[in-house]
Amino acid sequence: MPRFAANLSMMFNEVPFLDRFALARQAGFEAVEFLFPYEHPPESIRERLDGCGLRQVLFNAPPGDWAGGERGTASLPDRQAEFRAGIETALRYAAALGCPRLHVMGGIPGPGQSREAARARYVANLAWAAERCQQEGVLVLIEPINRHDMPGYILGSSDEAAAIVEAIGPERIALQYDLYHTQITEGDLTRRAERLLPIIGHMQLADVPHRHEPGTGEIAWDYVLGRIDAMGYRGWIGCEYRPAGETVAGLGWIERFRA
Numbered sequence: 001m002p003r004f005a006a007n008l009s010m011m012f013n014e015v016p017f018l019d020r021f022a023l024a025r026q027a028g029f030e031a032v033e034f035l036f037p038y039e040h041p042p043e044s045i046r047e048r049l050d051g052c053g054l055r056q057v058l059f060n061a062p063p064g065d066w067a068g069g070e071r072g073t074a075s076l077p078d079r080q081a082e083f084r085a086g087i088e089t090a091l092r093y094a095a096a097l098g099c100p101r102l103h104v105m106g107g108i109p110g111p112g113q114s115r116e117a118a119r120a121r122y123v124a125n126l127a128w129a130a131e132r133c134q135q136e137g138v139l140v141l142i143e144p145i146n147r148h149d150m151p152g153y154i155l156g157s158s159d160e161a162a163a164i165v166e167a168i169g170p171e172r173i174a175l176q177y178d179l180y181h182t183q184i185t186e187g188d189l190t191r192r193a194e195r196l197l198p199i200i201g202h203m204q205l206a207d208v209p210h211r212h213e214p215g216t217g218e219i220a221w222d223y224v225l226g227r228i229d230a231m232g233y234r235g236w237i238g239c240e241y242r243p244a245g246e247t248v249a250g251l252g253w254i255e256r257f258r259a
């Protein structure tokens with residue numbers, strides 16, 4: 001059955017970030033992911049992972065000015081030096097945390113910017129990052145994000161993502177298949193997953209439309225997770241949802257899917 005990782009940016013928000021690791025372990029998770037670790041020294045995070053016997057399976061590269069609305073810098077003009085420095089910072093964290101995957105966000109080009117030029121920059125920056133990360137044993141991931149949550153985000157569909165993976169090389173860059181975004185944007189969740197399986201490096205889930213836990217929305221999870229298992233996906237599925245209530249109280253859904 002699928003292997004689930006707790007997303008500590010969204011789950012266990014009842015306690016401060018560094019205290020979420022222990023709660024995730026107590027709730028039965030063996031692995032965690034989160035968006036950005038950069039407010040904490042890597043050693044402090046490593047200590048929490050080791051202290052509870054958890055694995056770190058994913059985090060994000062620095063996204064630019066997140067509070068100011070930026071969602072990555074890879075497609076933005078005049079940001080290459082910052083982008084590359086961010087990848088180096090992320091690699092230091094990846095080494096310290098023993099994390100083999102890095103989600104690199106592409107950004108939201110401004111209204112006056114050419115989409116073609118932004119896309120060319122995005123692909124060139126990703127190619128550099130993928131090669132640099134491969135040298136350190138880290139796989140770069142890209143994720144199409146739905147237009148309601150992130151209007152104007154550079155990567156909107158799984159076919160666009162597949163073309164980029166193909167162009168850069170599936171040995172160094174892969175698709176982060178987030179069932180929540182995919183359901184909103186494209187649907188056809190299981191056939192699409194089966195077709196894209198060779199280039200999927202990580203999955204994430206949340207129900208639609210409210211991004212809460214499975215069972216709170218429109219996705220038929222028994223069918224979808226059963227098919228994902230049957231088609232041979234053996235990677236992690238990050239629980240990237242905002243619990244509808246208290247995190248542990250909302251974890252009942254997971255029991256029937258745990259191996």
Ligand SMILES: O=C(O)C(=O)[C@@H](O)CO
Nearest residue numbers: 035060103143178204240
């Ligand atoms: O929002 C998501 O979905 C993610 O996976 C994040 O890494 C980016 O916002």
Ligand SMILES: [Mg+2]
Nearest residue numbers: 143178204240
């Ligand atoms: Mg996601």
